[in-house]
Amino acid sequence: MTTDTPTARPDGTADALAVPAAHGGCPFDPPPAYREAHRAGPITKVSLWDGAPCWLLTGYRHSRAVLGDHRFSADARVPGFPFLVPGRRELITRTTPTFLRLDDPEHARQRRMLTGDFIIKRVEALRPQIQQIVDEALDAMIAKGGPADLVQEFALPVPSLVICLLLGVPYADHEFFQRHSRTLLDIRVDIEQVDAAQQALTDYLSDLADRKRREPDDSVLSRLVARDELSRAEAAAMGLLLLVAGHETTANMTALGTLALLRHPEQAERLRAQPELMKGAVEELLRYLTIVHLGIPRVALEDVDLDGTLVRAGEGVLCMVSTANRDAELFEDGDRLDVTRDARRHLAFGFGIHQCLGQPLARAELQIALGTLLRRLPGLRLAVPFEEVEVREESLVNGLRALPVSW
Amino acid sequence: MQVIIDQDRCCGSGQCVLTVPAVFDQGEEDGLVRLLQESPGPELAADVRLAAALCPGNVITVHGDPG
Numbered sequence: 414m415t416t417d418t419p420t421a422r423p424d425g426t427a428d429a430l431a432v433p434a435a436h437g438g439c440p441f442d443p444p445p446a447y448r449e450a451h452r453a454g455p456i457t458k459v460s461l462w463d464g465a466p467c468w469l470l471t472g473y474r475h476s477r478a479v480l481g482d483h484r485f486s487a488d489a490r491v492p493g494f495p496f497l498v499p500g501r502r503e504l505i506t507r508t509t510p511t512f513l514r515l516d517d518p519e520h521a522r523q524r525r526m527l528t529g530d531f532i533i534k535r536v537e538a539l540r541p542q543i544q545q546i547v548d549e550a551l552d553a554m555i556a557k558g559g560p561a562d563l564v565q566e567f568a569l570p571v572p573s574l575v576i577c578l579l580l581g582v583p584y585a586d587h588e589f590f591q592r593h594s595r596t597l598l599d600i601r602v603d604i605e606q607v608d609a610a611q612q613a614l615t616d617y618l619s620d621l622a623d624r625k626r627r628e629p630d631d632s633v634l635s636r637l638v639a640r641d642e643l644s645r646a647e648a649a650a651m652g653l654l655l656l657v658a659g660h661e662t663t664a665n666m667t668a669l670g671t672l673a674l675l676r677h678p679e680q681a682e683r684l685r686a687q688p689e690l691m692k693g694a695v696e697e698l699l700r701y702l703t704i705v706h707l708g709i710p711r712v713a714l715e716d717v718d719l720d721g722t723l724v725r726a727g728e729g730v731l732c733m734v735s736t737a738n739r740d741a742e743l744f745e746d747g748d749r750l751d752v753t754r755d756a757r758r759h760l761a762f763g764f765g766i767h768q769c770l771g772q773p774l775a776r777a778e779l780q781i782a783l784g785t786l787l788r789r790l791p792g793l794r795l796a797v798p799f800e801e802v803e804v805r806e807e808s809l810v811n812g813l814r815a816l817p818v819s820w
Numbered sequence: 821m822q823v824i825i826d827q828d829r830c831c832g833s834g835q836c837v838l839t840v841p842a843v844f845d846q847g848e849e850d851g852l853v854r855l856l857q858e859s860p861g862p863e864l865a866a867d868v869r870l871a872a873a874l875c876p877g878n879v880i881t882v883h884g885d886p887g
């Protein structure tokens with residue numbers, strides 16, 4: 414456990430600022446050390462655990478600029494790419510890269526094999542099926558009776574079922590892939606464990622992709638392998654990315670979003686009275702909670718003048734979208750949750766060509782899940798004191814270990 | 821106002837369609853942006869400008885009607 418006392422100074426140095434910073438314990442707020450650093454200025458030079466220089470960007474403008482700039486690479490194999498913990502660099506160099514960690518033109522080639530599957534129209538057409546999944550999960554939770562853990566009973570199964578349906582993965586295997594997904598995002602476990610989880614999931618998806626080649630169905634994975642433009646390893650890596658990104662992030666947003674609404678009952682009441690506010694409320698929750706709370710990494714491919722600061726080729730940059738989304742320059746009183754705010758400019762899905770591919774799906778799932786929860790459970794409340802709700806401090810993606818509720 | 825798109829840069833995020841469905845669409849197969857009207861009326865100007873700002877790929881350029 415790190416107890417860091419940040420000493421960000423006006424000259425932009427902060428030797429004692431540990432990266433990644435400690436969680437801080439508040440389920441909603443970005444790590445306190447990053448907020449502290451931002452008070453001294455939006456660009457802070459830090460050293461990573463391996464001594465590599467890295468720029469911490471805590472303001473909105475800079476993160477948006479870097480994420481939208483092709484002079485900053487998302488390719489983790491480029492020397493200088495910032496890694497938050499030891500071992501991951503070696504792991505990534507022996508892993509087949511997906512478009513998430515590739516630059517154009519290869520990024521665009523791979524991503525465009527999937528863009529047709531996530532268009533707004535297609536996701537809108539899925540709404541009745543998502544609603545059914547949400548209702549069935551709630552029915553089951555209500556039938557069991559409270560208090561219940563909303564993470565296990567609702568927040569996790571809903572996006573898992575949705576991505577399984579879309580991708581063509583059997584939900585019966587959910588314990589297997591949920592456990593390993595968690596390990597992939599855990600920055601405290603040994604790299605051997607991460608490696609083993611990655612291998613297990615890759616083998617699983619390779620076999621599944623082989624099966625789809627033999628027996629095609631109407632799933633994203635099946636269409637992907639039918640294109641015959643990807644190697645077996647590439648297809649498995651892409652399937653893995655979609656599976657992990659598709660349930661882990663939305664699950665955490667659902668649980669944290671519910672907790673945020675329980676903690677701000679006046680906002681929940683507002684949404685119960687005016688359900689049409691839910692679309693905007695989801696944008697506000699995405700902004701306020703920004704679950705990618707440890708930032709989005711990039712490496713400079715050439716020297717770049719960033720608003721007067723020279724970032725040299727080969728230096729890492731961490732775009733702290735969690736603090737960016739609280740930046741007063743864009744969001745007045747940004748530490749306040751306000752479901753009526755226009756939060757659409759948030760960077761919770763990232764920015765630039767790598768912006769989340771599944772965002773229409775995530776939005777639909779969150780709107781339906783949170784809306785249904787509020788409507789069907791008017792007495793929803795925490796079953797433990799707020800202070801006892803545990804966050805997953807070890808995860809790259811902010812989330813809750815459990816959310817005990819009654820209704 | 822005049823709207824120009826550079827489809828080559830589109831990453832299919834759908835932000836434009838979500839913001840102004842009257843002006844932007846996505847191809848059913850490739851998921852990439854399609855322009856439905858090149859000169860949308862002034863009542864759509866603010867939304868089109870927001871769509872241009874939200875577009876993560878810097879695909880959308882707007883000319884005319886400043887403000």
Ligand code: SF4
Nearest residue numbers: 830831833834836875
């Ligand atoms: S917002 Fe930009 S990148 Fe996204 S679909 Fe529209 S044009 Fe393409």
